[in-house]
Amino acid sequence: MEQVLNVVFSTAFLAAVLRVSTPLILPALGGLISELGGVINIALEGIMLIAACAGVLVSVWTRSAGLGLLAGLALGTLTSLVLAFFHLNLKADLILAAIALNLLASGGTIFVVYLVTGDKSSTSRLVSGQMPFLRDIIPTIADLPTIGPILNQNILTYAAFVLTAAVAFFLYRTRPGVHLRAVGENPEAARSVGIDVRRMQYLALILSGALAALGGVYLSMGYVKFFARDMTGGRGFIALAAIYLGARHPLGVLVAALVFGAAEALAIQLGNLRVPTQLVQIIPYAATIIALVLYAIAQRQRVAARQRKFRQAA
Amino acid sequence: MSTEPLIVAMRQIVKVYPNGLRANDHVTFEVRPREIHALVGENGAGKSTLMKILYGLEKPTAGAIYLRDQLVHIDSPHTAIALGIGMVHQNFMLVPSFTIAENVVLGAEPLRGGVLDRKAAIAITRELSRRYGLEVDPEATVDAVPVGVRQRVEILKALYRGAEILILDEPTAVLTPQETQELFAAIRQLVDNGKTVIFISHKLREVKEISDRVSVMRNARMVDTVETASVSEEQIARMMVGREVFLQVHKPPLQRGEPVLQVRDLEYVSDAGVEVLKRVSFNVYAGEILGIAGVEGNGQTELVEVIAGLRRAVSGCVLLGGVDITRASPRQVRRAGAAHIPEDRLTNGVALSATIAENLIVDRFEQPPFTRGLLMQPRHIAQHAERLIEQFAIRAPSAELQVGMLSGGNMQKVVLARELSARPKLLIAAQPTRGVDIGASEFIYDQLVRARNDGVAVLLVSADLSEVMALSDRIAVMKDGRLTAIFSNTPHLSEEEIGYYMLGVKHMSAEEIAANW
Ligand SMILES: Nc1ncnc2c1ncn2[C@@H]1O[C@H](COP(=O)(O)OP(=O)(O)OP(=O)(O)O)[C@@H](O)[C@H]1O
Ligand SMILES: [Mg+2]
Numbered sequence: 001m002e003q004v005l006n007v008v009f010s011t012a013f014l015a016a017v018l019r020v021s022t023p024l025i026l027p028a029l030g031g032l033i034s035e036l037g038g039v040i041n042i043a044l045e046g047i048m049l050i051a052a053c054a055g056v057l058v059s060v061w062t063r064s065a066g067l068g069l070l071a072g073l074a075l076g077t078l079t080s081l082v083l084a085f086f087h088l089n090l091k092a093d094l095i096l097a098a099i100a101l102n103l104l105a106s107g108g109t110i111f112v113v114y115l116v117t118g119d120k121s122s123t124s125r126l127v128s129g130q131m132p133f134l135r136d137i138i139p140t141i142a143d144l145p146t147i148g149p150i151l152n153q154n155i156l157t158y159a160a161f162v163l164t165a166a167v168a169f170f171l172y173r174t175r176p177g178v179h180l181r182a183v184g185e186n187p188e189a190a191r192s193v194g195i196d197v198r199r200m201q202y203l204a205l206i207l208s209g210a211l212a213a214l215g216g217v218y219l220s221m222g223y224v225k226f227f228a229r230d231m232t233g234g235r236g237f238i239a240l241a242a243i244y245l246g247a248r249h250p251l252g253v254l255v256a257a258l259v260f261g262a263a264e265a266l267a268i269q270l271g272n273l274r275v276p277t278q279l280v281q282i283i284p285y286a287a288t289i290i291a292l293v294l295y296a297i298a299q300r301q302r303v304a305a306r307q308r309k310f311r312q313a314a
Numbered sequence: 315m316s317t318e319p320l321i322v323a324m325r326q327i328v329k330v331y332p333n334g335l336r337a338n339d340h341v342t343f344e345v346r347p348r349e350i351h352a353l354v355g356e357n358g359a360g361k362s363t364l365m366k367i368l369y370g371l372e373k374p375t376a377g378a379i380y381l382r383d384q385l386v387h388i389d390s391p392h393t394a395i396a397l398g399i400g401m402v403h404q405n406f407m408l409v410p411s412f413t414i415a416e417n418v419v420l421g422a423e424p425l426r427g428g429v430l431d432r433k434a435a436i437a438i439t440r441e442l443s444r445r446y447g448l449e450v451d452p453e454a455t456v457d458a459v460p461v462g463v464r465q466r467v468e469i470l471k472a473l474y475r476g477a478e479i480l481i482l483d484e485p486t487a488v489l490t491p492q493e494t495q496e497l498f499a500a501i502r503q504l505v506d507n508g509k510t511v512i513f514i515s516h517k518l519r520e521v522k523e524i525s526d527r528v529s530v531m532r533n534a535r536m537v538d539t540v541e542t543a544s545v546s547e548e549q550i551a552r553m554m555v556g557r558e559v560f561l562q563v564h565k566p567p568l569q570r571g572e573p574v575l576q577v578r579d580l581e582y583v584s585d586a587g588v589e590v591l592k593r594v595s596f597n598v599y600a601g602e603i604l605g606i607a608g609v610e611g612n613g614q615t616e617l618v619e620v621i622a623g624l625r626r627a628v629s630g631c632v633l634l635g636g637v638d639i640t641r642a643s644p645r646q647v648r649r650a651g652a653a654h655i656p657e658d659r660l661t662n663g664v665a666l667s668a669t670i671a672e673n674l675i676v677d678r679f680e681q682p683p684f685t686r687g688l689l690m691q692p693r694h695i696a697q698h699a700e701r702l703i704e705q706f707a708i709r710a711p712s713a714e715l716q717v718g719m720l721s722g723g724n725m726q727k728v729v730l731a732r733e734l735s736a737r738p739k740l741l742i743a744a745q746p747t748r749g750v751d752i753g754a755s756e757f758i759y760d761q762l763v764r765a766r767n768d769g770v771a772v773l774l775v776s777a778d779l780s781e782v783m784a785l786s787d788r789i790a791v792m793k794d795g796r797l798t799a800i801f802s803n804t805p806h807l808s809e810e811e812i813g814y815y816m817l818g819v820k821h822m823s824a825e826e827i828a829a830n831w
């Protein structure tokens with residue numbers, strides 16, 4: 001137990017939380033935009049995989065991490081564009097189309113990897129590019145005592161926090177953002193004031209794809225430096241849970257993603273101790289379910305408490 | 315008459331919906347500048363369709379529209395707005411979680427440096443609200459304000475977009491009498507400010523009160539347009555229906571039986587923590603109609619929904635035929651013998667995307683003859699639907715039509731047909747004639763009285779006091795979540811007297827009320 005507490009209250013743990021939360025925050029923000037636009041994007045998982053794979057391969061090929069990032073972003077966004085086209089133009093069911101994309105992404109990425117490397121599990125034999133860490137930009141940072149390791153994060157981690165603020169600004173302070181939310185809540189109302197509903201939903205899906213793609217690129221070119229089969233490990237789905245746990249608001253979503261990140265970081269640290277790995281590995285998923293249950297209970301309690309208060313007053 | 319051009323002239327408009335239904339058949343409709351023009355007609359006559367065409371929501375199959383003698387092509391609401399046409403729909407088009415100011419400016423938000431200017435939005439709303447006497451709090455969210463206010467928001471929305479011609483589709487259907495008077499005052503102020511108002515209503519008394527001219531539609535055609543002052547309510551009704559209409563109710567003397575519904579000390583607290591029902595007690599007896607009068611929003615909706623099992627009471631009890639249904643599910647309540655005509659038919663009354671036939675069996679689909687073993691019996695379902703469509707005069711081309719495509723009044727008939735054909739012991743009718751034309755209202759009154767005569771206990775809740783007075787054997791009044799009176803001698807009551815109780819000026823003592831349970 002003491003060992004566990006030591007782990008949790010170490011700077012290494014804090015640094016780890018930020019590291020593992022990043023690929024949750026980014027897709028969760030994307031999912032939030034799609035949810036508020038009334039077209040929840042269940043394909044976050046697949047988009048992340050595609051972007052992660054594309055990033056690695058292009059960065060190997062071009063020897064440029066930057067081009068890898070762009071490729072991942074472009075392909076991830078394109079995937080969500082395909083989803084948008086199927087749903088908004090061809091009237092395919094949004095959920096089914098997204099499930100199909102997820103399956104396609106899982107099989108498709110590893111197929112491409114096999115074609116390129118002859119390896120069916122990962123690209124570990126290739127030397128992938130990596131997005132820079134803060135240390136690569138400000139070299140002295142890593143030497144700072146205590147906070148050095150915490151601050152030395154990948155620039156995509158910094159981007160995740162900046163983008164949280166940017167998404168909040170977009171949704172609440174810009175015209176397209178407000179239109180997007182109006183479309184999600186009452187499309188008839190939006191249409192009746194001349195807002196193009198389909199265009200806003202395209203926008204919502206494209207933005208969600210771009211944000212999920214960033215999360216995917218981070219996984220394969222920041223968190224690690226290779227692509228592996230199904231390396232997203234359900235993060236695209238945990239991100240969906242973070243949307244509701246975060247009360248469908250960017251800040252709440254950020255906090256929820258950090259909570260899930262902390263659970264995962266804990267699992268990783270405990271893996272170094274002598275705890276059965278099977279148990280440890282379920283922590284993030286169990287945390288997700290428990291968090292959602294607690295959230296539902298808390299909401300009920302709040303209502304019940306208010307009712308009791310009135311009963312007493314009467 | 316002056317030589318000023320007509321502000322709106324719709325000529326020879328034909329509208330055939332994709333399913334082949336002819337909703338407008340060579341309709342010509344002309345509006346003069348700065349007039350209040352009423353458009354009336356039975357449910358399904360094609361009024362909303364005609365207005366949707368003017369507002370660009372539906373494309374006419376044939377015909378032409380002129381604004382001030384200029385031929386125009388209105389292909390979308392966008393175009394309509396640009397041409398100065400605004401519409402307040404039968405179902406409100408608002409974003410509930412947005413503030414009133416945000417809703418008013420939605421789609422044309424003021425910007426400052428590319429960013430939304432919230433202060434300007436609030437200032438604009440406040441200024442419009444002041445100029446036209448439409449009082450609202452710009453910073454309140456729409457889901458927190460009553461329907462009357464929501465409607466003002468809709469009107470403000472249209473005005474903000476520069477509407478010169480304002481279409482109000484059944485604006486008073488959801489309003490209390492007081493709210494209606496406020497709306498009329500606002501409409502007059504709009505006309506004083508140079509606007510033109512087109513007003514759809516089923517309440518002929520209102521049409522007489524507010525309009526300058528009235529156009530009557532029947533069966534997809536325009537019957538006539540006349541000066542309102544030159545016709546009586548009865549004449550308008552005859553033009554609409556094509557025959558005499560009697561809204562007088564003829565009831566045989568009361569044959570009161572056993573208490574069917576017993577409500578005792580019922581209390582309910584809303585999710586928001588507001589105490590909505592306070593120790594409500596009353597009975598409804600077999601063979602009587604108990605009417606609940608009251609200004610809307612005094613707990614009537616919640617009372618009905620608690621009894622129907624849609625909300626959970628905090629304390630107290632409800633007995634139906636001696637069975638405790640206080641905590642029963644809606645299905646258990648129905649099994650115990652209750653039928654419920656809900657006040658909000660769009661959400662609780664019908665499944666909009668299901669067919670008429672399906673909607674007519676949703677409360678009994680698992681019982682024979684509709685299901686045998688595990689299989690539905692399409693033939694029985696269809697026969698059942700055909701019979702009810704005929705019996706309740708539902709105007710629909712086929713039982714396989716989606717209910718969402720019916721006009722408001724016909725949707726209500728579908729609900730009525732289902733609930734009455736369930737042969738209930740207790741019939742709860744909440745706002746049964748809301749949005750329903752006078753012909754159909756007459757029919758519904760008839761059905762309610764017939765159920766009563768057959769020994770059904772009828773609980774009628776209505777915001778329309780004259781309706782409660784006409785139908786009820788006993789009248790209870792609700793105010794602030796309490797029953798403040800129960801009257802047994804209804805023939806000797808005046809609307810005024812009940813009005814005092816509705817406004818809370820008078821109330822009976824607990825003993826007096828208990829004596830009349
Ligand atoms: N989208 C649609 N598709 C097919 N038929 C429709 C559609 N909308 C309306 N209708 C049909 O067109 C006819 C006219 O409907 P409309 O809504 O114009 O009537 P209304 O006069 O406004 O009636 P109410 O007083 O009940 O509102 C009705 O028979 C209705 O069922
Ligand atoms: Mg209508």
